Amino acid sequence: MTTRSKTAQLKADGRFWLTLDGRNFLGRGRxxxxxxxxxxxxxxxxxxxMKMSYKAAWDAVDAINTxxxxxxxxxxxxGSRLTEDAERLIAAFHKAEARHAAFMEKLAASL
Structure with missing residues (x-):
């Protein structure tokens, strides 16, 4: 049995996504x-x-548009432009992601 040093710290971690009909819809990358x-x-x-292929970007845009x-x-x-819905969703995502981060910090502090 191995023991961890007393400086090792247990941490809670989790990614945040908005889902739509049970599928990942908007995450940090999108x-x-x-x-x-x-x-x-x-x-x-x-x-x-973003150092990604055009196809990957187009596929992501197509997925969220669909x-x-x-x-x-x-x-x-x-060229391309964002709709008002996109702007609202970006703002909602940032607000929810900040709440998620705060929750994760509280959870980590309780471990």
Whole structure:
């Protein structure tokens, strides 16, 4: 039987996702992708900024656009832009993620 040093610390950890109909819908990576699309006006530029392939970025955008009742990212000849729903979901995600982080800190402190 091995023993751990007294400096080792037990920690609670968990990732936060918003789910929709039982499927992962928005997590930190997808929210970052949406924010970068907002900043660059381009799915391609957002993908490059995140060091991901265009296909992976497009697949993520397609998945969230298909899952939601209306598109969150609209693309056209002038580029891509976020809809009002996307902006509201990003804000809701950040608020909920902050609450999740606070809960995880309290949980870790109680261990």
């Amino acid at each position: 929210v970052e992708l949406l924010q970068r699309i907002r900043e660059t006006g381009s799915i391609s530029k957002a993908a490059k900024a 899952a939601w009742q209306s598109p969150l990212v609209e693309s056209g000849p002038a």
